[in-house]
Amino acid sequence: MNISPTEAEEALAAIQATMKKTRRAISASGAYGFLIVWGVVWLLGFLCSHFLPDEIAGYIWMGLDILGGVLSAIIGIRMGRQVRSPLAAASGKRIGWFWLLLIIYSAAAIGVAWPVDGKQVAMFIILFVMVGWLAMDLLLSFDSILPGLVIAALALIGYFLLLDIFYLWMAILGGGGMIAMGIYIRYRW
Secondary structure (H helix, E strand, C coil): CCCCHHHHHHHHHHHHHHHHHHHHHHHHHHHHHHHHHHHHHHHHHHHHHHCCHHHHHHHHHHHHHHHHHHHHHHHHHHHHCEEEEEHHHHHHHHHHHHHHHHHHHHHHHHHHCCCCCHHHHHHHHHHHHHHHHHHHCCCCCCHHHHHHHHHHHHHHEEEEEEEEHHHHHHHHHHHHHHHHHHHHHHHHH
């Protein structure tokens, strides 16, 4: 099968138009809200871990995680109401179950590796969250795989090379990175 340069150009233009429509649909859906919510949770939580005693920071993290979970559920329910497709509703439920099972699995892995210090627990959780992020990207859209890989790489660099400022590093680059990505998706896609 021979394709002329004009036909190839038209096919590429159609692919680019589809990618642009997909990005706009993701942006319009409100999915960016998850990144902003969890970016704020990470920013505040890691700042507390850096500047406050471990026990106080732990309680603050619990509160932030609960708040992030509740806000994520609200965002997910609102997004689900915008979509009338039974297939989309089923996919949304599967995504919710995926994240719940990933949380349970990460808690089990931390339990197996115990005793660990706070920075090790944080690194375990970061790695599991990034695996979840990348899994969602592979299933739904390849557009934010690179930022997910960058955050995972920066987390590992911070953990292995900058342990004294690891929490501050993750607040700014992890939490701030998610907030920036959410804002970028919202306004630039």
